[in-house]
Amino acid sequence: MVVGLILLSIVVLYLPAGTQARLAEGLQSTVLRPFTLVQEAVAQARLRAESALELQARLDSLGAVVATQATLAEENRHLRELLDLEDRIPETFVHANLFRPGTTGSESMFLLDVGTDEGVQVGDPVLMRSGRVGLLGMIREVSREFSIGLDWSHPEFAATAMTSDESVFGLVEPRSGDFRGGDRLLLTAIPYFERLQPGTLIVTSGLGGVFPRGIPIGEVMELHQDEGQWQSEYWLTPVVLPGSVTHVLVAKSDSSLVRLFEMLEGEAADSSVSGSEGGGGP
Amino acid sequence: MTRRTVLGFLVPALVVLHFLFHVGFSIQGWAPDLLVLALLLAAREVGMGAGGALGFTFGLLEDAFSWLAFGASALSMTLIGVLGSRTRELFVGDSPLFFFAYLTLGKFLKDLIYWLVAASSVKGPFLETVVLHGGLGALYVALVGLGLVSLFGGFRSLS
Numbered sequence: 171m172v173v174g175l176i177l178l179s180i181v182v183l184y185l186p187a188g189t190q191a192r193l194a195e196g197l198q199s200t201v202l203r204p205f206t207l208v209q210e211a212v213a214q215a216r217l218r219a220e221s222a223l224e225l226q227a228r229l230d231s232l233g234a235v236v237a238t239q240a241t242l243a244e245e246n247r248h249l250r251e252l253l254d255l256e257d258r259i260p261e262t263f264v265h266a267n268l269f270r271p272g273t274t275g276s277e278s279m280f281l282l283d284v285g286t287d288e289g290v291q292v293g294d295p296v297l298m299r300s301g302r303v304g305l306l307g308m309i310r311e312v313s314r315e316f317s318i319g320l321d322w323s324h325p326e327f328a329a330t331a332m333t334s335d336e337s338v339f340g341l342v343e344p345r346s347g348d349f350r351g352g353d354r355l356l357l358t359a360i361p362y363f364e365r366l367q368p369g370t371l372i373v374t375s376g377l378g379g380v381f382p383r384g385i386p387i388g389e390v391m392e393l394h395q396d397e398g399q400w401q402s403e404y405w406l407t408p409v410v411l412p413g414s415v416t417h418v419l420v421a422k423s424d425s426s427l428v429r430l431f432e433m434l435e436g437e438a439a440d441s442s443v444s445g446s447e448g449g450g451g452p
Numbered sequence: 453m454t455r456r457t458v459l460g461f462l463v464p465a466l467v468v469l470h471f472l473f474h475v476g477f478s479i480q481g482w483a484p485d486l487l488v489l490a491l492l493l494a495a496r497e498v499g500m501g502a503g504g505a506l507g508f509t510f511g512l513l514e515d516a517f518s519w520l521a522f523g524a525s526a527l528s529m530t531l532i533g534v535l536g537s538r539t540r541e542l543f544v545g546d547s548p549l550f551f552f553a554y555l556t557l558g559k560f561l562k563d564l565i566y567w568l569v570a571a572s573s574v575k576g577p578f579l580e581t582v583v584l585h586g587g588l589g590a591l592y593v594a595l596v597g598l599g600l601v602s603l604f605g606g607f608r609s610l611s
Contacts (some may be wrong), residue, residue, distance in 0.1 A: 275518025
Protein backbone atom coordinates (compact mmCIF):
# COMPACT_ATOMS: atom_id res chain seq x y z
CA MET A 171 0.00 0.00 0.00
CA VAL A 172 2.83 2.38 0.89
CA VAL A 173 4.59 1.78 -2.43
CA GLY A 174 1.26 2.16 -4.25
CA LEU A 175 0.62 5.54 -2.60
CA ILE A 176 4.09 6.82 -3.44
CA LEU A 177 3.68 5.67 -7.05
CA LEU A 178 0.24 7.31 -7.17
CA SER A 179 1.66 10.62 -5.95
CA ILE A 180 4.43 10.41 -8.58
CA VAL A 181 1.75 9.78 -11.23
CA VAL A 182 -0.16 12.86 -10.02
CA LEU A 183 3.05 14.90 -10.31
CA TYR A 184 3.49 13.92 -13.95
CA LEU A 185 -0.15 14.07 -15.08
CA PRO A 186 -0.83 16.20 -18.16
CA ALA A 187 -1.40 19.86 -17.29
CA GLY A 188 -5.05 19.69 -18.40
CA THR A 189 -5.82 16.75 -16.14
CA GLN A 190 -4.05 18.43 -13.22
CA ALA A 191 -6.10 21.57 -13.82
CA ARG A 192 -9.38 19.62 -13.85
CA LEU A 193 -8.39 17.83 -10.66
CA ALA A 194 -7.48 21.12 -8.98
CA GLU A 195 -10.69 22.75 -10.15
CA GLY A 196 -12.71 19.82 -8.81
CA LEU A 197 -11.12 20.21 -5.37
CA GLN A 198 -11.52 24.00 -5.41
CA SER A 199 -15.19 23.84 -6.26
CA THR A 200 -16.06 21.13 -3.71
CA VAL A 201 -13.98 20.48 -0.58
CA LEU A 202 -12.17 23.81 -0.65
CA ARG A 203 -15.13 25.93 -1.77
CA PRO A 204 -15.96 27.14 1.77
CA PHE A 205 -12.46 28.61 2.07
CA THR A 206 -12.64 30.45 -1.25
CA LEU A 207 -16.05 31.78 -0.17
CA VAL A 208 -14.45 33.12 3.02
CA GLN A 209 -11.76 34.70 0.87
CA GLU A 210 -14.38 36.40 -1.28
CA ALA A 211 -16.21 37.67 1.80
CA VAL A 212 -12.97 39.06 3.24
CA ALA A 213 -12.17 40.78 -0.06
CA GLN A 214 -15.65 42.31 -0.18
CA ALA A 215 -15.27 43.58 3.37
CA ARG A 216 -11.88 45.07 2.50
CA LEU A 217 -13.41 46.76 -0.54
CA ARG A 218 -16.15 48.32 1.57
CA ALA A 219 -13.55 49.57 4.03
CA GLU A 220 -11.58 51.43 1.36
CA SER A 221 -11.21 55.10 1.89
CA ALA A 222 -14.29 57.00 0.76
CA LEU A 223 -12.06 59.92 -0.18
CA GLU A 224 -9.98 57.76 -2.50
CA LEU A 225 -13.09 56.34 -4.13
CA GLN A 226 -14.48 59.86 -4.53
CA ALA A 227 -11.26 60.95 -6.20
CA ARG A 228 -11.46 58.03 -8.62
CA LEU A 229 -15.10 58.86 -9.34
CA ASP A 230 -14.22 62.49 -10.05
CA SER A 231 -11.40 61.37 -12.28
CA LEU A 232 -13.66 59.04 -14.26
CA GLY A 233 -16.32 61.74 -14.45
CA ALA A 234 -13.79 64.06 -16.03
CA VAL A 235 -12.93 61.42 -18.63
CA VAL A 236 -16.57 60.80 -19.46
CA ALA A 237 -17.26 64.53 -19.74
CA THR A 238 -14.33 65.18 -22.07
CA GLN A 239 -15.19 62.18 -24.24
CA ALA A 240 -18.89 62.97 -24.54
CA THR A 241 -18.46 65.10 -27.65
CA LEU A 242 -16.24 62.51 -29.26
CA ALA A 243 -18.74 59.73 -28.48
CA GLU A 244 -21.56 61.72 -30.03
CA GLU A 245 -19.45 62.45 -33.10
CA ASN A 246 -18.51 58.79 -33.33
CA ARG A 247 -22.12 57.69 -33.05
CA HIS A 248 -23.13 60.12 -35.77
CA LEU A 249 -20.36 58.90 -38.10
CA ARG A 250 -21.32 55.29 -37.42
CA GLU A 251 -24.89 56.07 -38.37
CA LEU A 252 -23.73 57.71 -41.59
CA LEU A 253 -21.54 54.71 -42.42
CA ASP A 254 -24.27 52.27 -41.34
CA LEU A 255 -21.94 50.46 -38.90
CA GLU A 256 -23.10 48.21 -36.09
CA ASP A 257 -22.84 49.35 -32.48
CA ARG A 258 -19.66 48.61 -30.62
CA ILE A 259 -19.61 45.82 -28.09
CA PRO A 260 -20.83 47.69 -25.02
CA GLU A 261 -18.77 45.94 -22.33
CA THR A 262 -15.04 45.94 -22.93
CA PHE A 263 -13.81 45.53 -19.36
CA VAL A 264 -15.03 43.26 -16.59
CA HIS A 265 -14.34 44.39 -13.05
CA ALA A 266 -13.11 41.65 -10.73
CA ASN A 267 -11.78 41.07 -7.23
CA LEU A 268 -8.44 39.33 -7.04
CA PHE A 269 -7.51 36.73 -4.42
CA ARG A 270 -4.20 35.05 -3.75
CA PRO A 271 -4.16 31.69 -2.00
CA GLY A 272 -1.32 31.63 0.50
CA THR A 273 -0.55 27.96 -0.08
CA THR A 274 2.77 26.54 -1.22
CA GLY A 275 3.23 26.65 -4.98
CA SER A 276 0.56 29.25 -5.67
CA GLU A 277 3.02 32.10 -6.13
CA SER A 278 2.51 34.22 -9.28
CA MET A 279 -1.05 32.97 -9.67
CA PHE A 280 -4.36 34.51 -8.64
CA LEU A 281 -8.06 33.81 -8.51
CA LEU A 282 -10.70 36.17 -9.90
CA ASP A 283 -14.37 36.15 -8.90
CA VAL A 284 -15.53 36.34 -12.51
CA GLY A 285 -15.82 33.54 -15.05
CA THR A 286 -17.52 32.53 -18.27
CA ASP A 287 -20.83 33.90 -16.92
CA GLU A 288 -19.31 37.38 -17.24
CA GLY A 289 -17.76 36.62 -20.63
CA VAL A 290 -14.21 36.05 -19.44
CA GLN A 291 -12.12 33.81 -21.69
CA VAL A 292 -8.75 32.09 -21.50
CA GLY A 293 -6.04 34.49 -22.68
CA ASP A 294 -7.86 37.70 -21.74
CA PRO A 295 -5.42 40.31 -20.40
CA VAL A 296 -5.78 41.31 -16.75
CA LEU A 297 -5.14 44.97 -16.03
CA MET A 298 -4.92 47.13 -12.98
CA ARG A 299 -5.38 50.81 -12.74
CA SER A 300 -3.71 52.83 -10.06
CA GLY A 301 -2.95 56.20 -11.53
CA ARG A 302 -2.26 54.61 -14.89
CA VAL A 303 -3.61 51.41 -16.36
CA GLY A 304 -1.06 48.63 -16.69
CA LEU A 305 -0.67 44.96 -17.51
CA LEU A 306 -0.84 42.58 -14.55
CA GLY A 307 -1.08 39.23 -16.37
CA MET A 308 -3.52 37.04 -18.22
CA ILE A 309 -6.31 34.53 -17.68
CA ARG A 310 -5.15 30.94 -17.76
CA GLU A 311 -8.23 28.90 -16.79
CA VAL A 312 -11.89 29.81 -16.60
CA SER A 313 -14.88 28.15 -14.98
CA ARG A 314 -18.42 29.50 -14.75
CA GLU A 315 -17.99 31.54 -11.59
CA PHE A 316 -14.27 32.16 -11.26
CA SER A 317 -11.06 32.18 -13.22
CA ILE A 318 -7.38 31.62 -12.60
CA GLY A 319 -4.73 33.92 -13.92
CA LEU A 320 -0.97 34.28 -13.90
CA ASP A 321 0.79 37.56 -13.26
CA TRP A 322 3.93 38.86 -14.95
CA SER A 323 6.23 37.29 -12.37
CA HIS A 324 5.21 33.79 -13.51
CA PRO A 325 8.00 31.97 -15.37
CA GLU A 326 5.67 31.28 -18.30
CA PHE A 327 4.80 34.95 -18.80
CA ALA A 328 6.12 36.75 -21.87
CA ALA A 329 4.80 39.66 -23.90
CA THR A 330 5.89 41.15 -27.18
CA ALA A 331 6.52 44.81 -26.52
CA MET A 332 7.49 48.13 -28.03
CA THR A 333 8.25 51.65 -26.97
CA SER A 334 5.15 53.83 -26.77
CA ASP A 335 6.30 55.76 -29.85
CA GLU A 336 6.41 52.42 -31.75
CA SER A 337 10.05 52.87 -32.76
CA VAL A 338 11.69 49.90 -31.00
CA PHE A 339 10.32 46.37 -30.57
CA GLY A 340 11.36 43.61 -28.16
CA LEU A 341 10.16 40.97 -25.74
CA VAL A 342 9.35 41.41 -22.03
CA GLU A 343 10.05 38.49 -19.69
CA PRO A 344 10.19 38.09 -15.89
CA ARG A 345 13.43 37.41 -14.07
CA SER A 346 13.52 35.92 -10.57
CA GLY A 347 14.90 38.18 -7.88
CA ASP A 348 17.23 37.16 -5.07
CA PHE A 349 14.14 36.67 -2.91
CA ARG A 350 10.38 36.23 -3.35
CA GLY A 351 8.86 39.57 -4.27
CA GLY A 352 12.08 40.72 -5.86
CA ASP A 353 11.07 39.53 -9.34
CA ARG A 354 11.71 42.01 -12.12
CA LEU A 355 10.82 42.56 -15.76
CA LEU A 356 13.46 42.44 -18.46
CA LEU A 357 13.08 43.87 -21.94
CA THR A 358 15.08 41.66 -24.27
CA ALA A 359 15.94 41.39 -27.96
CA ILE A 360 16.53 45.12 -28.44
CA PRO A 361 18.80 45.87 -31.42
CA TYR A 362 22.25 46.98 -30.27
CA PHE A 363 22.14 50.28 -32.14
CA GLU A 364 18.89 51.31 -30.40
CA ARG A 365 19.54 52.99 -27.06
CA LEU A 366 16.57 53.51 -24.74
CA GLN A 367 16.47 56.34 -22.25
CA PRO A 368 15.45 55.72 -18.63
CA GLY A 369 11.74 56.46 -18.20
CA THR A 370 10.75 55.35 -21.70
CA LEU A 371 7.32 53.73 -21.54
CA ILE A 372 7.13 50.14 -22.83
CA VAL A 373 3.74 48.85 -24.01
CA THR A 374 2.47 45.63 -25.56
CA SER A 375 3.02 45.51 -29.30
CA GLY A 376 0.17 43.14 -30.13
CA LEU A 377 2.51 40.93 -32.18
CA GLY A 378 1.69 37.25 -31.73
CA GLY A 379 -1.89 38.02 -30.79
CA VAL A 380 -1.59 37.21 -27.07
CA PHE A 381 -2.07 40.74 -25.74
CA PRO A 382 -3.79 43.62 -27.51
CA ARG A 383 -1.56 46.45 -28.66
CA GLY A 384 -0.86 49.40 -26.41
CA ILE A 385 -1.14 48.12 -22.83
CA PRO A 386 1.55 49.75 -20.63
CA ILE A 387 3.93 47.21 -19.08
CA GLY A 388 6.73 49.24 -17.54
CA GLU A 389 9.29 51.98 -17.89
CA VAL A 390 12.92 51.54 -18.81
CA MET A 391 15.07 51.65 -15.68
CA GLU A 392 18.60 50.83 -16.86
CA LEU A 393 20.65 48.83 -19.33
CA HIS A 394 21.12 45.25 -18.14
CA GLN A 395 23.66 43.88 -20.58
CA ASP A 396 24.42 43.55 -24.22
CA GLU A 397 23.64 40.12 -25.66
CA GLY A 398 26.88 39.55 -27.54
CA GLN A 399 27.43 42.35 -30.04
CA TRP A 400 23.97 42.54 -31.52
CA GLN A 401 21.27 42.94 -28.89
CA SER A 402 20.67 44.72 -25.59
CA GLU A 403 18.54 44.06 -22.52
CA TYR A 404 16.94 46.61 -20.21
CA TRP A 405 15.49 46.32 -16.72
CA LEU A 406 11.97 47.72 -16.50
CA THR A 407 10.13 49.33 -13.62
CA PRO A 408 6.72 47.61 -13.82
CA VAL A 409 3.61 49.76 -14.04
CA VAL A 410 1.77 47.23 -11.86
CA LEU A 411 3.29 45.59 -8.79
CA PRO A 412 1.48 42.24 -8.43
CA GLY A 413 1.64 42.12 -4.63
CA SER A 414 -0.38 45.29 -4.23
CA VAL A 415 -3.31 44.30 -6.43
CA THR A 416 -6.77 43.55 -5.05
CA HIS A 417 -9.12 44.77 -7.78
CA VAL A 418 -8.52 44.32 -11.50
CA LEU A 419 -10.04 44.79 -14.91
CA VAL A 420 -10.28 41.86 -17.30
CA ALA A 421 -10.10 43.14 -20.85
CA LYS A 422 -12.30 41.25 -23.25
CA SER A 423 -10.96 40.66 -26.74
CA ASP A 424 -12.08 43.73 -28.63
CA SER A 425 -10.44 46.00 -31.16
CA SER A 426 -11.74 49.05 -29.31
CA LEU A 427 -9.34 48.29 -26.46
CA VAL A 428 -6.52 50.29 -27.99
CA ARG A 429 -8.63 53.43 -28.00
CA LEU A 430 -9.61 52.87 -24.39
CA PHE A 431 -5.99 52.42 -23.33
CA GLU A 432 -5.12 55.65 -25.06
CA MET A 433 -7.99 57.39 -23.30
CA LEU A 434 -7.07 56.08 -19.85
CA GLU A 435 -3.38 56.71 -20.39
CA GLY A 436 -4.05 60.22 -21.61
CA GLU A 437 -6.03 60.96 -18.50
CA ALA A 438 -3.29 59.54 -16.31
CA ALA A 439 -0.71 61.68 -18.04
CA ASP A 440 -2.88 64.78 -17.71
CA SER A 441 -3.31 64.30 -14.01
CA SER A 442 0.45 63.68 -13.70
CA VAL A 443 -0.17 60.85 -11.27
CA SER A 444 2.74 58.81 -12.49
CA GLY A 445 5.03 61.74 -13.04
CA SER A 446 6.65 60.13 -16.03
CA GLU A 447 6.17 60.27 -19.74
CA GLY A 448 2.55 59.81 -20.71
CA GLY A 449 2.61 57.26 -23.50
CA GLY A 450 -0.86 58.29 -24.54
CA GLY A 451 -0.26 57.29 -28.14
CA PRO A 452 -1.43 59.16 -31.16
CA MET B 453 -9.49 12.38 27.34
CA THR B 454 -7.52 9.74 25.50
CA ARG B 455 -4.72 10.59 23.10
CA ARG B 456 -6.76 9.36 20.11
CA THR B 457 -9.78 11.46 21.12
CA VAL B 458 -7.64 14.57 21.36
CA LEU B 459 -6.05 13.92 17.98
CA GLY B 460 -9.43 13.06 16.45
CA PHE B 461 -10.46 16.61 17.26
CA LEU B 462 -7.12 18.38 16.81
CA VAL B 463 -6.07 17.04 13.41
CA PRO B 464 -9.26 18.00 11.47
CA ALA B 465 -9.29 21.34 13.30
CA LEU B 466 -5.71 22.05 12.21
CA VAL B 467 -6.55 21.18 8.60
CA VAL B 468 -9.53 23.55 8.62
CA LEU B 469 -7.49 26.30 10.29
CA HIS B 470 -4.67 25.86 7.78
CA PHE B 471 -6.93 26.50 4.81
CA LEU B 472 -8.82 29.22 6.64
CA PHE B 473 -5.59 31.14 7.32
CA HIS B 474 -3.82 30.47 4.03
CA VAL B 475 -6.76 30.53 1.58
CA GLY B 476 -9.61 32.26 3.42
CA PHE B 477 -7.55 35.10 4.88
CA SER B 478 -4.69 34.89 2.33
CA ILE B 479 -2.09 34.99 5.12
CA GLN B 480 1.12 33.72 3.57
CA GLY B 481 4.23 34.10 5.67
CA TRP B 482 2.79 34.62 9.13
CA ALA B 483 0.53 31.58 9.33
CA PRO B 484 2.33 28.35 10.24
CA ASP B 485 2.03 25.24 8.11
CA LEU B 486 -0.69 23.60 10.17
CA LEU B 487 -1.29 20.96 7.51
CA VAL B 488 2.15 19.44 8.04
CA LEU B 489 1.70 19.76 11.79
CA ALA B 490 -1.60 17.87 11.58
CA LEU B 491 0.05 15.20 9.45
CA LEU B 492 3.02 14.78 11.78
CA LEU B 493 0.74 14.53 14.83
CA ALA B 494 -1.52 11.97 13.16
CA ALA B 495 1.33 9.95 11.64
CA ARG B 496 2.65 8.99 15.09
CA GLU B 497 -0.66 7.29 15.83
CA VAL B 498 -1.28 5.28 12.67
CA GLY B 499 0.46 2.73 10.49
CA MET B 500 2.62 3.56 7.48
CA GLY B 501 -0.20 2.92 4.99
CA ALA B 502 -2.64 5.17 6.81
CA GLY B 503 0.08 7.79 7.33
CA GLY B 504 0.86 7.77 3.61
CA ALA B 505 -2.82 7.96 2.67
CA LEU B 506 -3.34 10.88 5.03
CA GLY B 507 -0.27 12.63 3.60
CA PHE B 508 -1.45 12.05 0.04
CA THR B 509 -4.90 13.47 0.83
CA PHE B 510 -3.53 16.52 2.62
CA GLY B 511 -0.96 17.08 -0.14
CA LEU B 512 -3.58 16.88 -2.87
CA LEU B 513 -5.69 19.50 -1.07
CA GLU B 514 -2.63 21.77 -0.84
CA ASP B 515 -1.92 21.14 -4.53
CA ALA B 516 -5.37 22.40 -5.52
CA PHE B 517 -3.90 25.92 -5.38
CA SER B 518 -0.42 24.94 -6.51
CA TRP B 519 -0.44 25.63 -10.21
CA LEU B 520 3.31 25.89 -10.39
CA ALA B 521 4.09 22.42 -9.08
CA PHE B 522 0.93 20.33 -8.96
CA GLY B 523 1.62 17.01 -7.24
CA ALA B 524 4.77 18.15 -5.42
CA SER B 525 2.91 18.57 -2.13
CA ALA B 526 1.12 15.25 -2.58
CA LEU B 527 4.41 13.41 -3.05
CA SER B 528 6.30 15.20 -0.29
CA MET B 529 3.50 14.80 2.24
CA THR B 530 2.95 11.14 1.34
CA LEU B 531 6.61 10.50 2.11
CA ILE B 532 6.42 12.50 5.33
CA GLY B 533 3.29 10.60 6.39
CA VAL B 534 5.06 7.28 5.80
CA LEU B 535 8.28 8.36 7.53
CA GLY B 536 6.34 9.90 10.44
CA SER B 537 4.55 6.61 11.03
CA ARG B 538 7.87 4.77 10.85
CA THR B 539 9.33 6.91 13.64
CA ARG B 540 6.81 5.39 16.04
CA GLU B 541 8.58 2.06 15.65
CA LEU B 542 12.07 3.54 15.79
CA PHE B 543 11.75 6.17 18.50
CA VAL B 544 9.61 6.03 21.59
CA GLY B 545 9.70 9.71 22.40
CA ASP B 546 7.49 11.58 24.78
CA SER B 547 9.80 14.35 25.88
CA PRO B 548 9.38 17.96 24.73
CA LEU B 549 12.84 17.85 23.19
CA PHE B 550 12.08 14.79 21.10
CA PHE B 551 8.73 16.22 20.05
CA PHE B 552 10.34 19.54 19.07
CA ALA B 553 13.01 17.75 17.02
CA TYR B 554 10.41 15.47 15.39
CA LEU B 555 8.26 18.40 14.24
CA THR B 556 11.24 20.51 13.14
CA LEU B 557 12.81 17.74 11.10
CA GLY B 558 9.45 16.65 9.68
CA LYS B 559 8.57 20.09 8.38
CA PHE B 560 12.11 20.77 7.14
CA LEU B 561 12.18 17.44 5.29
CA LYS B 562 8.81 18.17 3.72
CA ASP B 563 10.09 21.50 2.36
CA LEU B 564 13.29 19.84 1.15
CA ILE B 565 11.41 17.10 -0.74
CA TYR B 566 9.02 19.70 -2.17
CA TRP B 567 11.96 21.76 -3.39
CA LEU B 568 13.60 18.70 -4.95
CA VAL B 569 10.53 17.55 -6.88
CA ALA B 570 9.24 20.98 -7.98
CA ALA B 571 10.20 22.02 -11.51
CA SER B 572 13.49 23.90 -11.69
CA SER B 573 11.86 26.87 -13.42
CA VAL B 574 9.57 27.58 -10.48
CA LYS B 575 11.61 26.92 -7.35
CA GLY B 576 13.61 29.59 -5.61
CA PRO B 577 17.27 29.47 -4.62
CA PHE B 578 18.13 26.56 -2.27
CA LEU B 579 19.62 28.74 0.47
CA GLU B 580 16.66 31.09 0.58
CA THR B 581 13.83 28.62 0.03
CA VAL B 582 14.97 25.56 1.95
CA VAL B 583 17.59 26.72 4.44
CA LEU B 584 16.21 30.12 5.40
CA HIS B 585 12.44 29.88 4.88
CA GLY B 586 12.32 26.11 5.41
CA GLY B 587 14.38 26.33 8.60
CA LEU B 588 12.40 29.18 10.08
CA GLY B 589 9.11 27.59 9.01
CA ALA B 590 10.14 24.32 10.66
CA LEU B 591 10.97 26.05 13.94
CA TYR B 592 7.68 27.94 13.77
CA VAL B 593 5.68 24.74 13.24
CA ALA B 594 7.56 23.01 16.07
CA LEU B 595 6.87 25.86 18.47
CA VAL B 596 3.17 25.92 17.55
CA GLY B 597 3.06 22.15 17.94
CA LEU B 598 4.67 22.33 21.37
CA GLY B 599 2.19 24.97 22.42
CA LEU B 600 -0.79 22.95 21.21
CA VAL B 601 0.35 19.75 22.85
CA SER B 602 0.91 21.57 26.13
CA LEU B 603 -2.55 23.03 25.80
CA PHE B 604 -4.13 19.64 25.27
CA GLY B 605 -2.64 17.87 28.24
CA GLY B 606 1.09 17.54 27.82
CA PHE B 607 3.47 15.17 26.10
CA ARG B 608 2.87 11.96 27.96
CA SER B 609 -0.79 11.89 27.06
CA LEU B 610 -0.41 12.95 23.44
CA SER B 611 2.85 12.17 21.71
